[in-house]
Amino acid sequence: MAELIWRGKYDDAGRRVQPERVRLPLRTIETIGGGGSSWLNRLIEGDRLPVLSALLQDFAGRVDLIYLDPPFATGGQFVMGAASGLKMQPAYCDVWADEDQYLQWLYETLVLARELLKDSGSIYVHLAHHMAQYGRVLLDEVFGRECFQNEIIWSYRTGGASQRRFARKHDNIFFYTKSLSGWTFNPRKERSYMMHRYGYRKSNFQIDSQTGQQFSLVFPRDVWEIPSVGSVTAERVGYPTQKPEHLLERIILSSSNEGDVVLDCFVGSGTTAVVADKLGRRWIASDASPVAIRTTLNRLVRHNAAFVLQAVGSPVEEGSAGRTG
Numbered sequence: 001m002a003e004l005i006w007r008g009k010y011d012d013a014g015r016r017v018q019p020e021r022v023r024l025p026l027r028t029i030e031t032i033g034g035g036g037s038s039w040l041n042r043l044i045e046g047d048r049l050p051v052l053s054a055l056l057q058d059f060a061g062r063v064d065l066i067y068l069d070p071p072f073a074t075g076g077q078f079v080m081g082a083a084s085g086l087k088m089q090p091a092y093c094d095v096w097a098d099e100d101q102y103l104q105w106l107y108e109t110l111v112l113a114r115e116l117l118k119d120s121g122s123i124y125v126h127l128a129h130h131m132a133q134y135g136r137v138l139l140d141e142v143f144g145r146e147c148f149q150n151e152i153i154w155s156y157r158t159g160g161a162s163q164r165r166f167a168r169k170h171d172n173i174f175f176y177t178k179s180l181s182g183w184t185f186n187p188r189k190e191r192s193y194m195m196h197r198y199g200y201r202k203s204n205f206q207i208d209s210q211t212g213q214q215f216s217l218v219f220p221r222d223v224w225e226i227p228s229v230g231s232v233t234a235e236r237v238g239y240p241t242q243k244p245e246h247l248l249e250r251i252i253l254s255s256s257n258e259g260d261v262v263l264d265c266f267v268g269s270g271t272t273a274v275v276a277d278k279l280g281r282r283w284i285a286s287d288a289s290p291v292a293i294r295t296t297l298n299r300l301v302r303h304n305a306a307f308v309l310q311a312v313g314s315p316v317e318e319g320s321a322g323r324t325g
Helices: 048-059 099-116 132-143 245-255 271-278 290-302
Strands: 026-032 041-045 063-068 077-080 089-093 117-127 148-155 170-177 190-192 214-218 223-225 261-264 282-287 307-312
Touching: 026 048, 026 290, 041 271, 041 290, 048 099, 048 261, 048 282, 048 307, 063 099, 063 245, 089 290, 099 117, 099 132, 117 132, 117 148, 117 245, 132 148, 132 170, 245 271, 261 271, 271 282, 271 290, 282 290, 290 307
Parallel strands: 041 282, 041 307, 063 117, 063 261, 148 223, 261 282
Antiparallel strands: 026 307, 077 089, 117 170, 148 170, 190 214
């Protein structure tokens, strides 16, 4: 079988370069809410490598669902927008020395993520045209081609159409499982507005009370037409590349159950943590960007979520630092 090779994949002796296990502790900054529960959700500031390495001690093989929305290798610098109510400020950098550096970085992330998953667990990796084709090959290497389940196309309508090519208005979300059988999947249905003359019995149809249109309930396809977070969307917080809650809701409901553990180490604006909390899942969310952590924290506080705020580093006494948001 053909193999994807990048500089840094093998060392000079021809051995596969594995992720560095950065053994740093997670220090607790503040506990927010909680109510005496034996489990506290975690919001962690830190790069994905030390965070995932630290989590392996307690969570290896215990995570039910991982959603990764990493940088796409766009070559851009992203800033926090005016919708946040704050002045414009850098959110995160997506500039790489070359594709080889990015591929090794993504490979390391996937290896550690797989170790955290339960045997019945699933992972969704969200990419775009910049690196999607290579991302799937990496996922085949780490999880196995036989564990590929879907390439989901998230289709959306935004501005910026080109007159030189078709508008690039979709992202790719790769759905893999850790094992060949026994993974969690909850089939859900959505409305399909099709007339009965296309093969459905008329009795299968219901009527939309608002539009008067007929619809039937069908299992979703792997093309998801979900609106992006627009400038006037109520959930918008101003973070660049913010993902809509409905997108994460579909993933979390489909591939986890209440009480399951959901992990996102590129949490960005906080959508995964907020939706997981609303749906009764336990969650662990992290990001290397202080702006992302502050944005997520404020959003969770507004939602009245209970969680512990942590950071990578030396242990300190709880409560010795104030809330960052």
